[in-house]
Amino acid sequence: QVQLVESGGGLVQAGGSLRLSCVASGRTFSRYAMGWFRQAPGKEREFVAAIRWSGGRIYYADSAKGRFAISTDNAKNTVYLQMNSLKPEDTAVYYCAATYRGVTTTHSGYDYWGQGTQVTVSS
Numbered sequence: 001q002v003q004l005v006e007s008g009g010g011l012v013q014a015g016g017s018l019r020l021s022c023v024a025s026g027r028t029f030s031r032y033a034m035g036w037f038r039q040a041p042g043k044e045r046e047f048v049a050a051i052r053w054s055g056g057r058i059y060y061a062d063s064a065k066g067r068f069a070i071s072t073d074n075a076k077n078t079v080y081l082q083m084n085s086l087k088p089e090d091t092a093v094y095y096c097a098a099t100y101r102g103v104t105t106t107h108s109g110y111d112y113w114g115q116g117t118q119v120t121v122s123s
Contacts, residue, residue, distance in 0.1 A: 002026040002112040004096045009117030012086055016121070020081040022096030022114055029053045033103035034079040035110055036070060038092035038119075045095070047105040049081060059105055063089075086121045093118050 008020040020036070035050040049070035050059040058070055069082040079096060094117050097110035104110070 002098060004098060004112055004114035006094065006096045006114040006117040009094060009119045011120045011122065014087055014121055014123050016086050017082070017084045018086065018119060020083065020094055020096075020117060020119075022079045022081075024077045024079065024096075024098060027098075029077060029098065030074075032098050032100050034070075034072065035097045035099070035104070036079075036081045037095045037097060037107055037110075038090075039095070039116075040092040043092075045107050047107065048094070050103050050105060051079070052103050053079075057103070059103065061105075083119070086119075088121045088123045091119060091121050 003025045005023045012018055030053055033052045036048040037045050038048050039045040047061050048064050049068055051070045053072055067085045072079045096114040098112040099110045
């Protein structure tokens with residue numbers, strides 16, 4: 001059974017940084033792609049970043065380019081989202097997701113989801 005467990009969220013002031021972690025278990029993930037999505041109150045879930053576990057091209061939403069960085073640690077079965085220069089509009093619940101169908105920026109393309117971690121950025 002696939003499990004994705006996020007951590008690292010919290011309250012931070014605008015301009016600050018957070019690093020989110022997602023520990024994956026229950027599969028061999030070398031052929032999976034991993035994504036980060038976020039959902040603010042009253043808004044649809046939106047793509048943030050995605051990466052293939054085995055390496056290769058990385059995808060970012062325009063809102064994340066230049067500020068966020070997605071990476072993986074194969075030894076720890078963990079995917080990270082480093083978030084810098086945070087803005088109040090980054091406030092949302094952030095979700096980690098996994099798919100074996102190939103890297104994608106659409107949430108319908110992901111098969112497994114974590115429970116989410118809250119990120120709140122104060123102005």
